[in-house]
Amino acid sequence: xxxxxxxxALEVDLFYIALWLMTIFFTVGIVAAIFLFMVKYRRRHxxxxxxQIEGAMTLEILWSVIxxxxxxxxxxxxxxxxxxMYTEPKEALEIFVTGKQWMWRxxxxxxxxxxxxxxxxxxxxxxxxxxxxxxxHAYFIPAFRTKADVVPGRYTTTWFEATKPxxxxxxxxxxxxxxxxxxxxxxxxxxxxxxxxxLGGGTKEPPxxxxxxxxxxxxxxxxxxxxxxxxxxxxxxxxxKEVKLNNGSTVTFDDTYIRESVLDPxxxxxxxxxxxxxSFRGQVSEEQIAxxxxxxxxxxxxxxxxxxxxxxxPAAVKSAxxxxxxxxxxxx
Amino acid sequence: MASEVIAQTEEPxxxxxxxxxxxxxxxxxxxxxxxxxxxxxxxxxxFAIGGIYASLIRLELITPQGDLMSADTYNxxxxxxxxxxxxxxxxxxxxxxxxxxxxPLMLGAKDVAFPRLNLLSWYVFILGGSLMLIxxxxxxxxxxxxxxxxxxxxxxxxxxxxxxVSIFITGFSSILTGLNxxxxxxxxxxxxxxxxRLPLFVWAHYATSLIQVxxxxxxxxxxxxxxxxxxxxxxxxxxxxxxxxxxxxHMFWFYSxxxxxxxxxxxxxxxSELIANMTRKKIFGYxxxxxxxxxxxxxxxxVWGHHMFTSSQSMYAGMVFSxxxxxxxxxxxxxxxxxxxxxxxxSVSYDTPMIYALAFxxxxxxxxxxxxxxxxxxxxxxxxxxxxxxxxxxxVMVGGAxxxxxxxxxxxxxxxxxxxxxxxxxxxxxxxxxxxxxxxxFPQFIxxxxxxxxxxxxxxxxxxxxxxxxxxxxxxxxxxFIMPVVYLTWSLxxxxxxxxxxxxxxxxxxxxxxxxxxxxxxxxxVINHDAYEFENVKEIKExxxxxxALQTA
Ligand code: HEM
Ligand SMILES: [Cu+2]
Numbered sequence: 001x002x003x004x005x006x007x008x009a010l011e012v013d014l015f016y017i018a019l020w021l022m023t024i025f026f027t028v029g030i031v032a033a034i035f036l037f038m039v040k041y042r043r044r045h046x047x048x049x050x051x052q053i054e055g056a057m058t059l060e061i062l063w064s065v066i067x068x069x070x071x072x073x074x075x076x077x078x079x080x081x082x083x084x085m086y087t088e089p090k091e092a093l094e095i096f097v098t099g100k101q102w103m104w105r106x107x108x109x110x111x112x113x114x115x116x117x118x119x120x121x122x123x124x125x126x127x128x129x130x131x132x133x134x135x136x137h138a139y140f141i142p143a144f145r146t147k148a149d150v151v152p153g154r155y156t157t158t159w160f161e162a163t164k165p166x167x168x169x170x171x172x173x174x175x176x177x178x179x180x181x182x183x184x185x186x187x188x189x190x191x192x193x194x195x196x197x198x199l200g201g202g203t204k205e206p207p208x209x210x211x212x213x214x215x216x217x218x219x220x221x222x223x224x225x226x227x228x229x230x231x232x233x234x235x236x237x238x239x240x241k242e243v244k245l246n247n248g249s250t251v252t253f254d255d256t257y258i259r260e261s262v263l264d265p266x267x268x269x270x271x272x273x274x275x276x277x278x279s280f281r282g283q284v285s286e287e288q289i290a291x292x293x294x295x296x297x298x299x300x301x302x303x304x305x306x307x308x309x310x311x312x313x314p315a316a317v318k319s320a321x322x323x324x325x326x327x328x329x330x331x332x
Numbered sequence: 333m334a335s336e337v338i339a340q341t342e343e344p345x346x347x348x349x350x351x352x353x354x355x356x357x358x359x360x361x362x363x364x365x366x367x368x369x370x371x372x373x374x375x376x377x378x379f380a381i382g383g384i385y386a387s388l389i390r391l392e393l394i395t396p397q398g399d400l401m402s403a404d405t406y407n408x409x410x411x412x413x414x415x416x417x418x419x420x421x422x423x424x425x426x427x428x429x430x431x432x433x434x435x436p437l438m439l440g441a442k443d444v445a446f447p448r449l450n451l452l453s454w455y456v457f458i459l460g461g462s463l464m465l466i467x468x469x470x471x472x473x474x475x476x477x478x479x480x481x482x483x484x485x486x487x488x489x490x491x492x493x494x495x496x497v498s499i500f501i502t503g504f505s506s507i508l509t510g511l512n513x514x515x516x517x518x519x520x521x522x523x524x525x526x527x528x529r530l531p532l533f534v535w536a537h538y539a540t541s542l543i544q545v546x547x548x549x550x551x552x553x554x555x556x557x558x559x560x561x562x563x564x565x566x567x568x569x570x571x572x573x574x575x576x577x578x579x580x581x582h583m584f585w586f587y588s589x590x591x592x593x594x595x596x597x598x599x600x601x602x603x604s605e606l607i608a609n610m611t612r613k614k615i616f617g618y619x620x621x622x623x624x625x626x627x628x629x630x631x632x633x634x635v636w637g638h639h640m641f642t643s644s645q646s647m648y649a650g651m652v653f654s655x656x657x658x659x660x661x662x663x664x665x666x667x668x669x670x671x672x673x674x675x676x677x678x679s680v681s682y683d684t685p686m687i688y689a690l691a692f693x694x695x696x697x698x699x700x701x702x703x704x705x706x707x708x709x710x711x712x713x714x715x716x717x718x719x720x721x722x723x724x725x726x727x728v729m730v731g732g733a734x735x736x737x738x739x740x741x742x743x744x745x746x747x748x749x750x751x752x753x754x755x756x757x758x759x760x761x762x763x764x765x766x767x768x769x770x771x772x773x774f775p776q777f778i779x780x781x782x783x784x785x786x787x788x789x790x791x792x793x794x795x796x797x798x799x800x801x802x803x804x805x806x807x808x809x810x811x812x813f814i815m816p817v818v819y820l821t822w823s824l825x826x827x828x829x830x831x832x833x834x835x836x837x838x839x840x841x842x843x844x845x846x847x848x849x850x851x852x853x854x855x856x857x858v859i860n861h862d863a864y865e866f867e868n869v870k871e872i873k874e875x876x877x878x879x880x881a882l883q884t885a
Binding site: 001002008011012015016019022023026027030031033034037038041042043044045046047048049050051052053054055056059060063064067068071072074075077078079080081082083084085086087101134135136138140142143145146147148149151152153154156169171172173174175176177178179180181182184264 | 398403404407474475476478480482483487488570571572574576577578611612613614616617618619620641642643644647650651654655658659661662665666668669670672673675676677678679680681682690693694697698701702704705707708709710711712713714716717718781782783785786787788789790791792836866867872873874875876877878879880
């Protein structure tokens, strides 16, 4: 058993043990039956023909239905855990992770960055929003029993809550080329106070703030004006809502759609607007896109539900430099 | 190898082996039995290559540092191991060798429906295989046998395109064989041989052929799309070009999940024959076993998404795929129970084929049950892409498919060659394989759960002890696999000559001579009874009469 260091760990381990018990039960049962039959019914003489048994309907039904019911039980148990793992928590510390051949980069809400390590507080839900700059990777923390693929062109998320301080393995679980086995690191779970002081070290800027700067330096703000009078749609209070497109369909204004619009503005054009926006492909890195998303999220509606995140002023933001910038932008 | 036999056997009787001695008579043969042997020889070569790669992998993983070869080399090694074993050994193994040899015999037919197409399939297979050898010699591939883009499409600078072309071509061989078998089973059955009198081996091959014909084109399209993206930069899978990497996974597993059944269903067919004949009993619940093959084949197309629970596919898609996966597990369970019930009150022999059949049941049970772990959503999140998966699929593919193949090869060896292998060596090597196998792969369940990811060339030191056990097991396993190669080859020349039906087995193939004449039967068989009617087996009746005479004397 690997170390149990998250809320899921115990549940997954119990499930695992239960399945092994079942496997041992069936395997031993079958093997014992076979041994018994082998000995008891061994061929006594060359011309022997045993009594023939064609089959028995009741038995067939019994040994189809009973395993099926057991299988449904396993399915339900597994689905319950999966549902928990893949339902995004409402109140979570959100960390952005970028996978790249062959390293993991993470950026904390207050701007602290790290490579191949991840520092998190114990006893608090942590949500990772992840994407890749090149190929598929997978973020795998065995001690937390969590794993999620990191996919270029998409945002995937995973979440966990560490239950005890310590340092745990972080592996890349999706084959990604030469140094795949070197794309490993550590996750350090710390007491919340220690985490705060760890964040305090180094200089940084919260992603939402960096995103706001990008929003103006890339001149997004000239068209996407806050009062909706610009040549592009107004993006304030939009995050997590449905947007009507000029082809009649709708799309959710979420991470993936924002990213797509930045890189390929023509893909889905909002109703009543023209394609005049240039593509920013090659001009912005995945990390910068993530920052822009963080900014747009921070100016989004406050009650956009589970997927739309909170205003970018999470409680963790302690840094004096970050605070004044982040909070006002959230209130705009 | 086989032409040697002909030179040695100076029987007056004409068999398919001595019906022509020249190399040309082999290379241009239309006889399904000779084509079966051509395949047997070719896939054995590919198996040996795949096996050498396997040994390299196990050697490298004895120490955690990755000191034997470079990371790049290691990545090529495990890729070529997978590609060789899956596309060039497991998928063709039973259908192309035993299937080719036995189907017409079991149906009472002179040959398959399209003998020329059958020969063509072999040439297509050889063409594909040669291209793969060229791929290896020009640098190999480092993408893993699953070829996931965008790594494979844009980032890898190895021979991905060539490998793709090779797999594309090889796929046609599989399609043609499947097509040929289906038509043969539909149209060439002897008078009186109704569907429900067919041996279960034939049912299994019918189900397999369905998958080959319906599934293989999808992998062909998939690798073609990959090749287009690589060479022409058409954006299909790489988001940088406007594609979707998860799309590839859907397309790949839409074929490759059913493909794992191409590997296992024929083996289940073999095991049904072995169990019935080595216990002299009708298979318990014949209809259930027959239909379970079809059910696996059909439902096997609906569960591909269970390889993608962590791929960013939606949570509800995951749930649906998981649920359907459990539904497909039932037909496999049915088979296990029915085989066990068949042994009950049987007349059980202890010969090598029976040992293989029992090993199959044991190992396949573990392999199948651990599939339930992987199909369990919340648990698969942890297990996916770890050594647990590696152990699972080796339990089903080596412990299932290869064990069944070896059991079948031993069982029909006297039919194929007219000679018996040395029984004692058969039992010893089967037991070594069983032990070596478990020692190799069981530790992988453990190290997988501990968190060891797949496709790692170096790993953290705390996993080492499990890898040492696994590598030790692999050495034992290698010995177990080499032994049959030696004694089977030996038996070609020195093996005891046996009668037409040394096992006193039921089945049309045992009614003709060993080795069979070029057109299988010197008469037209007519069938008036079900499969596995041992009262009709001439040799058993004779033995019983002898025994009765001895008792009265
Ligand atoms: C019929 C025999 C079976 C064969 C030949 C087989 C073969 C395989 C193979 C080759 C893989 C790994 C593919 C790869 O990623 O390279 C695999 C994975 C898997 N198998 Fe099986 N399997 C069998 C039975 C089962 C059963 C009965 C179940 C479930 C009830 C199952 C569930 C799974 C799942 C869920 C995975 C994906 C695991 C993951 O990637 O996380 N399998 N199987
Ligand atoms: Cu990676």
